[in-house]
Amino acid sequence: MVASVLRRFLVPLAAGALFLSALPSGSAIAEPSYDLYEVRGATTAQDRTEITATGAAIDQVGDDSVLVTATPDDAEAIGDLGYDVEVLDLPVPFAGPDSGYTTYGELLGVIDQMVADNPRIAAKSVIGRSHQGRDLVAVKISDNVRVDENEPEVLFVHAQHAREHLTVEMAVYLMRLLTDEYGSDPRITRLVDNREIWILPNVNPDGSEYDMAGSSWRNWRKNRQPNAGSSAVGTDLNRNWDYRWGCCGGSSSNPSSSTYRGSAPESATEVRVIADFVRSRVVGGEQQITTAIDFHTYSELILWPFGHTYSDVTTGMTRAEYDTHAALGRHMAAANGYTPQQSSDLYITDGSINDWLWGDQRIVNFTYEMYPRSAARGGFYPPSSVIARETARNREAVLRLLDYADCPYRIIGRQAAYCG
Incomplete structure (x- = not known):
């Protein structure tokens, strides 16, 4: 076999x-x-x-x-x-990391240049540091970018898993799309004028740098935080969130495992920084972030919560709330050709950002599993020649999320009940 x-x-x-x-x-x-x-x-x-x-x-x-x-x-x-x-012991030479992918240092250069070129609509802030001391950066894109306006906010998170480098390229694409086409594309101009968009372009820089630092890809998923009492390094950031953490057989308690959930919720340095940032967007008792996408690879899927249970209507998720996620997920999938489904249709996960953003913060949110669809087309390491095509493929899907950020419940006709 x-x-x-x-x-x-x-x-x-x-x-x-x-x-x-x-x-x-x-x-x-x-x-x-x-x-x-x-x-x-x-x-x-x-x-x-x-x-x-x-x-x-x-x-x-x-x-x-x-x-x-x-x-x-x-x-x-x-x-x-x-x-x-x-x-699968593949009898082919392992190539070195593809230089067409953006390193952490290169990413910071891209961000600095983009902000310098677009000072009215783009700003960079350091929201914390990784375990190894690298800056965790948030890029805000909006008109009057240095003013906290009363506008719906949208969050894009990239590279929780180190080996998923195409997600960093997605961040670069979105930053350039929203700044380069501002003022020339009416739809993008309207969205930037009426939204506050937050892009976290690499939330696991220690892991991603480690993955691409050797002579071969290292197939590294977790962060690089040591675990007390173990020689195994790293926590799976996307099992470390403080909503139903470790509840349901969807993560591991073994530090050696790829899905190690950490010693406690938010024990991973990077998760705590991101969670604190999201909590900081609660103004006057109301979460300003209305919608979010967490970008991953691979499989070409759009997933929505919950992941910790097979049920759709359950504690923390009404029928209207589930239908809003499902309708918006399908609306986006119609644009990029991904398969839309509830996260747990694949398998149970617990302690995920998907579940935390909704269950704890009431943010309508999705996970994008980007290109490719299969290992046969590159798995976590497709050639960099696909970057331009596969990031642009998500243009319309992302804009559709931004369209509905003022009131996601509009997509099922429930704006009067939910958006006042």
Whole structure:
């Protein structure tokens, strides 16, 4: 079976879609290795949730199988559940990180130049620092950018997971789109004039720099914060949020696992900084951020909360609120060709930003899982030649979210009840 798997992935991987199964030799810290496995026999969301409960991170969902990033111990635990597990040991050379992707230092340069070129509508602020001391930057785009106006606010979050570099390129695209076309494109001009847009272009710079710093991609997902009592480094930022944290089998308590949820909610430095920033947008008792997108890769999906439960109408989510998320998710997916669905339709996750933004802050929000649709087309590491095409692909979808930011409930005709 391994040979047939290799034949299926060999050609596209040789063309530039590369995975690295272990950390480089000579690492100063004895960290666990992470390999790519195919797990066969997983046909339902419940099956996939059972697999993620081992600590494996599901990278791709098929009809009767999944691809996971896991330690050998996690893979053994999956096998003990009765699934057929095979490591994908791809017999192709691993290429170095693609120089077409934007490094953290380059990103800061892009932001500084963009702000210098557009001082009336763009501003940069440092909202905190990563575990290793890198600036966590927020870019605000709005007319009268240095004034806190009474306008609906929209939040875009990028790169919670280190290896998902295409999301940083999405941030660069959005910053340029909203500034370069201001004054010439009537729709963009209207949106910038009537919204306050916050872009957090890389919220895990320690992890992303680590992932691209070696001679090969490191397949690194978490941040770079040490864990007390363990040689394993890092917390999965998107399992560390303070809403139903660790509640439901959708994250791991093992520091070695890819989906380690941390020692406590907001124990990850970066999560605490972002959460504090979002809480700071509560003015006069009202959260000013009305809508948000958290960008990830890969699979070409638009997901909405909740992730911690299979139910749609449940504690914290009424029918009208669910229908608003679903209708707006489908409206955006009609523009970019992604598949729209509730997060838990894939598998249960807990402690995610998706659930926290809605459950704790009442922000209508979505996760975009960007290009590609499959590992065969590049997985987490598609060639940089796709950046321009795949970021522009989301232009209309993002503008549709901005259109509805004044009152997301308009999309189901409930603006009178919800937006006063």
